[in-house]
Amino acid sequence: MERRYASGIIFDMDNTLLQSRIDFGKMKRVLYALLVENGLCTQELDWQSHTASQLIEIGRQSEKITPRLEKRMWDAVAAIETEGMHGAVLEEHAVDVLTHLHSHAHLFILTNNACAAAEEALRETGIAHLFEEIVAREQMTALKPCPSGIRYILERYPDVPQANWTMVGDSWIDGTAAQDGSVRFVAYKGNQQEMEAHQVRPLAYIEDLRELLSLDLIAGRGRSAG
Known part of the structure; x- marks a missing residue:
């Protein structure tokens, strides 16, 4: 049965849900x-x-870029991602918080990583099933801080008001993507000075994922469509 909720929460992956070694x-x-x-x-x-995403975009925008060279760039990135994802562990309280939110909101992953590497890491840590989709760079027209991935996700649920979507991430690039995509942003262990330097204005700064449960992120209890 299709799950229908009035809210959605989009999570960054590295250093938000997983302790990244990339x-x-x-x-x-x-x-x-x-x-x-x-x-x-x-x-x-x-x-x-x-x-890294900005460096890739510099290359992609160059008149000298070729398909072979762009592939070399992506292959280099993928190799470093795969190496860093091996043996990744979850941030503290991630399972409990995600399990609770899963019953009340649409949950998505939005990562600049390759889909295969992200899926493998989330399966290994046992949380892949809690997300409706892992949105990786293959689904984006441009990487974060571009809001392409945010727009892709929102298009999946046009009946959910844009004001009821929240992005959770650790970096200013997550915050910029959220703001440019017109959704709320919660900074998890984010550097406030760096956020301010990039004109990111989070709904809240949190240091513990459990703090998400005390924020007003859920517009209403979910129900299954029957």
Whole structure:
């Protein structure tokens, strides 16, 4: 039976639900090297101030990009993701909180990672079944901080008011995606200074996932369609 709820909650994955071991610094260095080596950017680019997704977008927007080169970029990212996802563990209280929310709201994962790596990590940690869909980079036209993934999810449930959707994540890129997608944002263990620098204004800052249960995120109790 189809589940119908009046609210939806979208979760980032790395460092929000899973304690990520992905070496994002290495990922950015590898991407920057590929960009410079192939003339897609200059050596003067301040790559350390960019996210991996922003570096990828720089490459994709270059007139010099080729399908083969873009594949090299994605393959490099996927290899580092797979290495970092192996043996991932859950954030504290994730199971209890998600199990409760699952009974009251539509739950989604929104991650810049590849779908295969995300699905494997969520299955290994035993929470994949709690989400209606794992929305990964394959479903997006552009990675977070672009709101493409947010819009993809909202289109699945046009009857759920946009004001009843919430994004939960640890990074400013999650907050920017949420704001540009016109949904609420809750920062989990987020860096307030970094959020403010990127003009992200969360509904709340939380340090414990259980705090989600005390926020007014659920518009009404769910019911099954019969």
